[in-house]
Structures are given as structure tokens and as C-alpha cells.
Amino acid sequence: MKRISLAIALCSVCALSFSQAKVAVDTISRGNLSVVIFDDKTWQYIEIQPDLKSATIDTTDIKSENWVTTSVYAQNPDYARTKDASVIDFGGAASSFPAKGKLVSGFGMRSGKMHTGIDIALNSGDAVVAAFDGIVRFAGWSGSKYGNAVVVRHYNGLETVYAHLDDVKCKVNQKVNAGETIGVGGKTSNHLHFETRLKDNAFDPEIVFNAQTGALVADRIPIYASNFDYMKFVDNSQYHVVKSGDTLSAIARKYHVSVKQICDLNGIKESSILSIGKRLKLRP
Ligand SMILES: [Zn+2]
Known part of the structure; x- marks a missing residue:
């Protein structure tokens, strides 16, 4: 002390x-x-004093920025976007822990890989509910990593991700309320994988929720750049969207995969010219 x-x-x-x-x-x-x-x-x-100004989010239209309905990521996770500390303001809004079960796995390194969410035990047929009011940005099959998943964007800019669902019970662009059922799980996987993200960067959901009681930790929650420190070392992203100036070797280095693997997975050659906006698969 x-x-x-x-x-x-x-x-x-x-x-x-x-x-x-x-x-x-x-x-x-x-x-x-x-x-x-x-x-x-x-x-x-x-x-570090969180910069309150950076937390001001245009609540008139939360769909105005990167409203991508085809992927669990609106952009890509990027450490560069974590520099400004901010405050997530719940403003007294209703909240609901996304499932009734016990916490079975926390956020952090797990068998050499970064686990970017928490796992909550589910019994077959258990409901998964929206953590806060918001609009569904993604709903459906997302690929092998997250399986059937739902992503909800909330009115303070926070996004929550609900993965490994058996069934999705909501549609893209649907408004949902805290506590409303958005999916069912427990059969395909014995747990819900739950993430909290700011601008696609995941941080520990236990900063927001007390996983034992299911209660919101505070009404105003400061998020520091240090909450994303893990991203300096590990990037488990499945995809990268090519930006101007990207090279295959730089992309491979960033995500800790080989150039050969990227080429094999995407059917391209090391000498191929990367077109901006192309989505490259990084991991099988
Ligand atoms: Zn998980």
C-alpha cells in the first residue's frame, strides 16, 4: 500500500x-x-486519469461506425486503438449477467493461448440473455472458433459477444433489452463463452461483472490501456483485413503465424499483390 x-x-x-x-x-x-x-x-x-472525453459516444446512432453484420469483429482487434483510456458509462441502465451458471474459466492465458473472454457453465437448453440494452450486430454461424454467436452493441459503445450457442434467438439489427433471451446453449458446448469488447478489443468481462454474484461492478467503469496489455504479446485473430502498406511478412509477424500458412490458407503466393480490403484467413 x-x-x-x-x-x-x-x-x-x-x-x-x-x-x-x-x-x-x-x-x-x-x-x-x-x-x-x-x-x-x-x-x-x-x-493515468481516464480521459472522460474519449468515452463520449454518439448515442443517437450506435450503428454509424463500422456496423458490420457478417463477422463477430467489426474491424480487427488492434492494440493501436487501446491507447486512450476511457470510461464505460452505464448511466444506471439495466444489466443482466448473460447466463445463470458458474464461472468455469477466466480471462487470460490458458495453455499457451490467450482466452479473450470468460466461460460460464450451461446445462443443455439454458437461456443466454443480453447483458445490456442494445442492437444485435451479428447473429448466426461465425466459423469454428466462436460457432453460433451473437454480438450486441450497446448504447455506450461496449460490445458483448455470446459464443458456442446451440441456437440463436435473435436477428441482426434487432433491438434487445438487458435480460432478453438472445440464444440457447449447453448442448454443443457445456459453457457460454462471453466477451466484452471496446472497438473490437476484448478486455476482462470481470471488470464489468462480478461473476460470482452477476452484479455490475460499478455504474461508471474506467478502462485503461493496460487492460489490453496482453495484445502486445498475443494476437489470436482468425482474420486480417488488408490495409494500405501491409506486407505478408508484417502481417505474419503481427499475428505470430508463418507467411507460408497465410499463403496456404488463402490460396495466394508470397509474391502476390495484396488488395486492400481483402480478408486474409490466418489460422485453420
Ligand atoms: Zn471461452
Whole structure:
């Protein structure tokens, strides 16, 4: 505890030193504290204050940005989009834990792979419900990784993902309320895989929900760049959408797969020219 209060006290000091010509070369973050390493090999603690402005989301039309109804991802997970801390504001809205069962697996590394959600036990025929009010962005078969899945975008910009369902009980563009049944599970898989995402980047759903009681942790929840630190090291994405300037070797490096694997999976050659917007499969 002492160490933490010291760190906070140092903050006001480092705010002054930022005016000097040091360049930050790296940061290591834990919760709302960051260690900033400068190019002159000095370092300082800073306390991150979530930028409340960045959390302002146009609630008049949540479908205005990247409303993709054909994939569980609207874009691709991208660590570059995690830099601004933000606050998810539930504004007193109704919430519902997505299933009745017990938490069987948490968010984090699991057998060498990143598990980007939590698993909640289901019995065959159990209902899966929307966590908050929102609009269904994706509903149906999504591929082998998520199986039958539903993605709901909520009015504060949060997206929730419900995967490994037996049956989808909602349609794309349908408005749903917190607690409304959107799917049924438990037969194909004995659990619901549940994710919380901001701009396609998954973070630990237990930041939002107490998985023991099913209650919302708080009405305003700060999300820090450090909540996405795992993305620096692991990217388990199944697909990459080609952007201007992309090369096969850079894509392979980013997702920790081989160039050969990308070529084989997509029927292209190493010398092929990548067309912008093309969806490349990364994993079998
Ligand atoms: Zn899972």
C-alpha cells in the first residue's frame, strides 16, 4: 500500500518534468499506474486519469461506425486503438449477467493461448440473455472458433459477444433489452463463452461483472490501456483485413503465424499483390 501512495505522490512531480525534452520510449502499466521509461534511461511513475472525453459516444446512432453484420469483429482487434483510456458509462441502465451458471474459466492465458473472454457453465437448453440494452450486430454461424454467436452493441459503445450457442434467438439489427433471451446453449458446448469488447478489443468481462454474484461492478467503469496489455504479446485473430502498406511478412509477424500458412490458407503466393480490403484467413 505504501508503495502505491508514494507512486501517486510522484505523479505531480513528473507532470512538471514532462516540460523538459525527454522522450518517452516505453510504458509498463498496471491498473491506473504506469511506469514511463524515457530515452535518457530514467523512468517515472504516472497515474493515468481516464480521459472522460474519449468515452463520449454518439448515442443517437450506435450503428454509424463500422456496423458490420457478417463477422463477430467489426474491424480487427488492434492494440493501436487501446491507447486512450476511457470510461464505460452505464448511466444506471439495466444489466443482466448473460447466463445463470458458474464461472468455469477466466480471462487470460490458458495453455499457451490467450482466452479473450470468460466461460460460464450451461446445462443443455439454458437461456443466454443480453447483458445490456442494445442492437444485435451479428447473429448466426461465425466459423469454428466462436460457432453460433451473437454480438450486441450497446448504447455506450461496449460490445458483448455470446459464443458456442446451440441456437440463436435473435436477428441482426434487432433491438434487445438487458435480460432478453438472445440464444440457447449447453448442448454443443457445456459453457457460454462471453466477451466484452471496446472497438473490437476484448478486455476482462470481470471488470464489468462480478461473476460470482452477476452484479455490475460499478455504474461508471474506467478502462485503461493496460487492460489490453496482453495484445502486445498475443494476437489470436482468425482474420486480417488488408490495409494500405501491409506486407505478408508484417502481417505474419503481427499475428505470430508463418507467411507460408497465410499463403496456404488463402490460396495466394508470397509474391502476390495484396488488395486492400481483402480478408486474409490466418489460422485453420
Ligand atoms: Zn471461452
